[in-house]
Amino acid sequence: MTLAPETTAEPPVAPPGSEPDEAPRSMLRRGWEVFAENKLALAAVAILALIIGFCFIGPLFYHSDTSVVNLSAVTQSPGTGHPLGTDNDGIDELGKLMVGGQTSLEIGLAAGSIAAIAGALYGAVAGFVGGWIDALMMRVIDSMMSFPLIFLLIYLSSVYGKSKGMLILEVGLTSWFGITRLVRGEALAIKVRDYVDASRMMGSGGTRIIFKHILPNTIGTTIVNTTFSIADAVFALSTLSYIGLGLQAPNNDLGGMLDVGTNYASQGYWWMIYPPAVVIILIILSFNVIGDALRDAFESRLQKR
Amino acid sequence: MALLEVIGLRTEIRLKRSVVHALDGIDLSVDAGETLGIVGESGCGKTMTAMSIMQLLPNGGNVVGGEIRLDGRDLLSLSAQEMDSVRGNDIGMIFQDPTTSLNPTMTIGRQISESVRIHRGASKKEAHERAVEALSLVGMPSPAQRALVYPHELSGGMRQRAMIAMALANEPKLLIADEPTTALDVTIQKQILELIDNLKQQLGMAVILVTHDLGVIAGRADKIAVMYAGKVVETTSTRALFANPRHPYTEALFQSLPERSAESGDRLYSIPGLPPDLTKPPTGCRFAARCRYAVDDCRTNEPPLAGTDEQHRFACFLPVGAPVYRTEAEPVAAPTADAVVTERIRESRDRTQAETLLRIEGLVKDYPVTAGLVLRRKVGAVSAVADVSLSVHQGETVGLVGESGCGKTTVGKLIVGLEKPTGGSLLFQGRDLAQAPRTERRRLRRDVQLMFQDSYAAMNPRMLVRSVMREPLDIHRVDSPAERDRRIREIFDLVGLPLSALERYPHEFSGGQRQRVGLARALALRPKLIVADEPVSALDVSIQSQVLNLMRDLQSELGLSYLFISHDLSVIRYLSDRIGVMYLGKLVEIGPAESVYSNPVHHYTRGLLDTIPVADPAVEAAKSSQGIAGELPSAIDPPSGCRFRTRCPAAQEICAQVEPKLTAYGPDNHLAACHLPLRPAAAASEEVQPALV
Numbered sequence: 001m002t003l004a005p006e007t008t009a010e011p012p013v014a015p016p017g018s019e020p021d022e023a024p025r026s027m028l029r030r031g032w033e034v035f036a037e038n039k040l041a042l043a044a045v046a047i048l049a050l051i052i053g054f055c056f057i058g059p060l061f062y063h064s065d066t067s068v069v070n071l072s073a074v075t076q077s078p079g080t081g082h083p084l085g086t087d088n089d090g091i092d093e094l095g096k097l098m099v100g101g102q103t104s105l106e107i108g109l110a111a112g113s114i115a116a117i118a119g120a121l122y123g124a125v126a127g128f129v130g131g132w133i134d135a136l137m138m139r140v141i142d143s144m145m146s147f148p149l150i151f152l153l154i155y156l157s158s159v160y161g162k163s164k165g166m167l168i169l170e171v172g173l174t175s176w177f178g179i180t181r182l183v184r185g186e187a188l189a190i191k192v193r194d195y196v197d198a199s200r201m202m203g204s205g206g207t208r209i210i211f212k213h214i215l216p217n218t219i220g221t222t223i224v225n226t227t228f229s230i231a232d233a234v235f236a237l238s239t240l241s242y243i244g245l246g247l248q249a250p251n252n253d254l255g256g257m258l259d260v261g262t263n264y265a266s267q268g269y270w271w272m273i274y275p276p277a278v279v280i281i282l283i284i285l286s287f288n289v290i291g292d293a294l295r296d297a298f299e300s301r302l303q304k305r
Numbered sequence: 306m307a308l309l310e311v312i313g314l315r316t317e318i319r320l321k322r323s324v325v326h327a328l329d330g331i332d333l334s335v336d337a338g339e340t341l342g343i344v345g346e347s348g349c350g351k352t353m354t355a356m357s358i359m360q361l362l363p364n365g366g367n368v369v370g371g372e373i374r375l376d377g378r379d380l381l382s383l384s385a386q387e388m389d390s391v392r393g394n395d396i397g398m399i400f401q402d403p404t405t406s407l408n409p410t411m412t413i414g415r416q417i418s419e420s421v422r423i424h425r426g427a428s429k430k431e432a433h434e435r436a437v438e439a440l441s442l443v444g445m446p447s448p449a450q451r452a453l454v455y456p457h458e459l460s461g462g463m464r465q466r467a468m469i470a471m472a473l474a475n476e477p478k479l480l481i482a483d484e485p486t487t488a489l490d491v492t493i494q495k496q497i498l499e500l501i502d503n504l505k506q507q508l509g510m511a512v513i514l515v516t517h518d519l520g521v522i523a524g525r526a527d528k529i530a531v532m533y534a535g536k537v538v539e540t541t542s543t544r545a546l547f548a549n550p551r552h553p554y555t556e557a558l559f560q561s562l563p564e565r566s567a568e569s570g571d572r573l574y575s576i577p578g579l580p581p582d583l584t585k586p587p588t589g590c591r592f593a594a595r596c597r598y599a600v601d602d603c604r605t606n607e608p609p610l611a612g613t614d615e616q617h618r619f620a621c622f623l624p625v626g627a628p629v630y631r632t633e634a635e636p637v638a639a640p641t642a643d644a645v646v647t648e649r650i651r652e653s654r655d656r657t658q659a660e661t662l663l664r665i666e667g668l669v670k671d672y673p674v675t676a677g678l679v680l681r682r683k684v685g686a687v688s689a690v691a692d693v694s695l696s697v698h699q700g701e702t703v704g705l706v707g708e709s710g711c712g713k714t715t716v717g718k719l720i721v722g723l724e725k726p727t728g729g730s731l732l733f734q735g736r737d738l739a740q741a742p743r744t745e746r747r748r749l750r751r752d753v754q755l756m757f758q759d760s761y762a763a764m765n766p767r768m769l770v771r772s773v774m775r776e777p778l779d780i781h782r783v784d785s786p787a788e789r790d791r792r793i794r795e796i797f798d799l800v801g802l803p804l805s806a807l808e809r810y811p812h813e814f815s816g817g818q819r820q821r822v823g824l825a826r827a828l829a830l831r832p833k834l835i836v837a838d839e840p841v842s843a844l845d846v847s848i849q850s851q852v853l854n855l856m857r858d859l860q861s862e863l864g865l866s867y868l869f870i871s872h873d874l875s876v877i878r879y880l881s882d883r884i885g886v887m888y889l890g891k892l893v894e895i896g897p898a899e900s901v902y903s904n905p906v907h908h909y910t911r912g913l914l915d916t917i918p919v920a921d922p923a924v925e926a927a928k929s930s931q932g933i934a935g936e937l938p939s940a941i942d943p944p945s946g947c948r949f950r951t952r953c954p955a956a957q958e959i960c961a962q963v964e965p966k967l968t969a970y971g972p973d974n975h976l977a978a979c980h981l982p983l984r985p986a987a988a989a990s991e992e993v994q995p996a997l998v
Contacts, residue, residue: 193762194757194759194762194763195762195763195764195765195766197723197757197763198755198757198763198764198826199765199776199780200723201721201722201723201750201754201755202754202776202777202780202781202830203747203750203751203777203780203781204776204780208780212765212768212776213765216765216767216768217765217766217767219767
């Protein structure tokens with residue numbers, strides 16, 4: 001086809017000046033720029049990186065064997081050889097903190113991811129299908145949310161076990177209801193968009209629409225809430241362990257350490273309480289701050305610069 | 306001295322990393338009882354001018370220079386509090402969308418009386434009385450009762466009347482109307498514009514009418530300021546501007562209007578490129594980059610806003626048009642027009658005799674209205690499409706026109722399969738789509754594609770244009786993946802898009818280019834018929850013409866058929882071989898484009914033609930008809946007999962009792978459904994077989 005003069009005369013894509021001179025920035029790139037403006041979030045990322053380094057790289061340089069009981073050195077206060085003292089079994093607190101932090105982070109990340117995937121899928125399907133199926137699916141969620149989750153967790157961990165794998169599943173499968181509600185809400189809004197109509201008109205089925213159009217467009221909500229649910233999972237695990245229904249010795253996590261520590265609170269053994277408590281707080285706080293910043297990043301991506 | 310004088314107004318908007326020089330030296334003046342039209346493409350600073358006068362700039366916006374004098378008083382020197390007493394009192398403003406500009410939790414009356422109480426210190430009772438008075442002024446039926454209702458209980462047109470009442474409650478000296486009818490239907494648009502005109506004369510106000518619609522401005526403004534990239538490029542009286550535009554930008558805008566080429570069917574002029582980025586305004590004339598006459602001087606020196614006389618000023622070194630405006634109209638190049646028209650009709654007839662691609666017979670679509678949350682029992686039905694029959698032939702363009710709510714979009718959705726018909730049949734190439742087995746239906750559907758009004762909304766914002774283009778091919782597993790990519794490149798070539806566009810996201814494109822991508826996607830499956838639902842109504846005229854030209858080129862290139870749905874008769878007329886007019890779910894008239902346009906039979910068609918603003922002051926002034934009165938009745942319980950009878954100037958008893966059938970008027974399959982037609986039926990006036998439609 002011979003193009004008309006005015007169409008060929010048109011500069012490619014956009015004339016200079018109508019767009020920023022830099023190469024087109026991807027959505028992620030622009031999101032990152034907004035994220036980077038949030039100094040608190042950058043601090044949270046740094047703190048989280050430090051904690052992860054401490055827990056996963058620390059053991060390479062520091063003795064962190066938590067399986068050998070040393071009854072000759074129980075509840076020692078911080079000093080040479082034991083910078084953070086020892087616990088009631090004579091295990092070095094600093095090493096125990098590294099290993100416990102590892103477990104908490106692993107379970108938190110894994111459970112949070114399970115929650116995100118399950119929640120997003122369930123919500124997208126419910127929102128897209130709609131009608132009575134959606135109503136039924138959401139009433140199930142409502143009833144799950146109508147009693148304190150901790151009871152559910154206690155029940156699950158007592159019945160199905162307290163191994164690491166089971167705890168991941170248990171915590172993960174009890175913390176996706178919030179994400180589901182949010183994703184369903186978005187799916188309801190997305191499914192009436194023109195691009196879903198366009199796709200339907202081209203002949204695509206429900207599965208394709210859910211995976212190609214609905215889920216990618218809820219990614220902002222999902223990622224943001226995944227960070228929150230990781231924080232929640234660390235918290236839930238700590239709670240479970242604190243009441244003695246989490247990991248069993250010699251495995252350890254931060255909540256379990258706190259549980260042991262508080263048994264000695266009256267004796268003033270502060271080194272058994274504050275270090276795990278501070279690390280728990282830092283982890284949860286960091287994930288929450290990062291989540292907030294991510295939400296801003298994803299939202300302002302849609303705004304004009 | 307003029308009532309409002311704006312001298313050298315400069316406004317900037319600070320963004321995070323740059324400053325937009327939104328307005329750069331705007332000079333305007335409006336007298337009492339005068340309407341100044343501000344016109345230009347989107348983003349040229351029209352609204353920013355209005356907002357600067359009101360000092361209601363968005364965050365980061367600041368007037369950085371110039372003067373705004375209202376009655377000799379410099380508004381820029383006023384304190385924020387003093388300005389509060391000017392806004393809503395001396396200056397009233399009407400916004401584009403009455404739905405978002407009214408508070409949904411307050412009654413209409415309270416919202417109007419609020420401003421009366423603030424500015425006049427009136428008591429509650431007095432203010433309410435004033436509100437009712439203002440509502441009756443704007444022609445609100447039973448104003449005392451309407452003052453007590455909430456905005457959602459009113460129709461769009463009534464809401465805009467309420468907005469006007471609010472703006473007028475304190476009898477302002479100046480009324481600023483920012484795109485006051487863009488969100489409204491054409492028939493309502495005419496009523497609202499007429500109302501503003503009447504009120505202007507009644508109250509002796511000055512009016513600033515901001516609009517992108519050259520038709521609106523032609524009929525309503527006394528003088529016009531054409532804006533481009535934050536500057537006034539030409540200003541003069543309406544008559545002089547339309548008869549003798551001097552600035553190449555104004556000329557280009559006029560030449561891209563489809564009504565200018567509707568009769569000849571010539572290609573439309575389109576302005577290449579986009580307006581400049583106002584964070585870094587170009588040196589020299591801002592239009593130079595897009596101007597076909599630009600010379601080196603234009604790119605280095607900025608032309609001042611000057612002119613041959615005080616009345617007509619323009620900012621151009623190389624003005625177009627005649628240096629002196631002659632009052633007697635130049636002879637229009639009419640002689641050839643007739644021949645061209647007959648030529649076009651003949652061509653259309655050839656196409657009509659081509660193979661029938663799509664035939665709709667007695668198509669019905671009802672949407673159930675349900676009550677109750679759980680049981681959802683059916684309490685009624687919205688009759689969106691009622692017994693519509695029409696056909697589209699190979700290589701033909703059929704235009705479907707009507708107000709919003711007339712069912713034209715639903716017809717489009719039914720054809721492409723986004724909705725299931727309640728009754729009637731859809732035959733594509735002779736095969737009934739509803740009866741065809743699943744696989745065949747899928748194959749047939751591939752040949753009918755939809756082009757959306759807003760291509761941006763119709764593209765997943767998280768997909769690269771490459772993936773957007775691949776989607777239809779992937780769904781239908783057309784050829785091998787490599788072959789699919791090759792086909793995409795071929796189509797991009799065809800629609801004039803660079804291949805680099807494939808690696809971008811939809812939001813990185815301008816409106817016109819998105820529409821190109823939209824058309825490209827619709828073409829990916831090599832369809833035979835494209836249903837285009839308002840494909841250019843969201844675009845500026847200069848861009849609109851690019852898309853219209855492209856659609857035409859592709860039609861002759863690929864032998865496509867179009868079903869072109871639009872509320873804009875001039876666009877429809879430009880592109881269509883035949884036009885169908887719909888009203889409240891019914892097809893009331895259909896026939897060859899020229900015949901329907903210049904010789905309508907149905908009163909609704911006549912009304913629509915009178916209602917739609919034409920970008921020609923002479924034509925606008927000649928219009929005597931009041932257009933179409935009233936508002937579209939509810940489709941839940943449509944009027945008996947002829948559905949148009951409630952708004953028809955000629956309605957009689959028979960219209961309520963008997964539903965009129967489509968009858969032939971003239972030899973070219975010009976059909977209309979009216980008991981009291983505007984011209985007599987053809988000799989053999991028999992009921993028409995659906996096959997003929």
